Amino acid sequence: MARAATTTDVFNAVAEPRRRQILDLLAAAGPCAVGAIVIALGLPQPAVSKHLGVLREVGLVSVEKHGQSRVYQLNAKEIQAVHEWTRTFERFWTHKLDRIKHRAEARARAQGHPFAIAAAAARKDRAS
């Protein structure tokens, strides 16, 4: 198997910097026609179209025909999944003390191999 397609996941779609740029732009400027994005980001038009295609397929943007131009609109709700996942780790950078405590506990657990805990976590991960 090769790498997962960029259209499989919001995570994969968002891994490309230029795609993130496009999303940032749409968030800042509101719905944009392709041409506007091309000019704003200084990218060749086919590239923009292709990136928009990926974003569209993943549901991160939606299109609306307006005459001969197509206006792309951000659908940021899809980013929420990524946000939620990262939020899981929030405690690791917000409370320094907590982090130290966690490390200590974890180190203690690591002495005996934490198979049970690990397996439980894995089950939880697979469920998500």
Added chain:
Amino acid sequence: MARAATTTDVFNAVAEPRRRQILDLLAAAGPCAVGAIVIALGLPQPAVSKHLGVLREVGLVSVEKHGQSRVYQLNAKEIQAVHEWTRTFERFWTHKLDRIKHRAEARARAQGHPFAIAAAAARKDRAS
């Protein structure tokens, strides 16, 4: 150019589901030896080692030799970048009214091409 290397970015590293599983596991169970991860996730050992290699190179985990096993520890601080980026879009799913308002404003702006706004946003994006 092909797709960016998975070791370029936290975004790219995290695009792989199994890598996310490993991170989830380390967050839940604390530092783990490779063998523990192998058993917990049911993946072949070389695969786990390679994924850990990617995570290591991006700084998402750190290693510590302990006898003949290597204990990997989560360094979640690196995930904060992703968290911050997604947080930029938070307003789009938290307040429904805000979202509607934004759309309306944006639509209005879209009538005349929002080049100036777009360009400004692009500059801001490139800076980040």
Added chain:
DNA sequence: TTGACATATGCCCATATCGGCATATACTCA
């Protein structure tokens, strides 16, 4: 209808991927 404009697509290339398998490296203990 013809021409100009706005987007999308198709094709080619070089590249990096992930998985599987075999094997090298590193450490421990008898």
Added chain:
DNA sequence: TGAGTATATGCCGATATGGGCATATGTCAA
């Protein structure tokens, strides 16, 4: 020293990528 365990690494194949370029599609305007 030699066997056994724990990880890492190298090589292979199949695949999807992203950029560039040319071109097809679709739409408006005169």
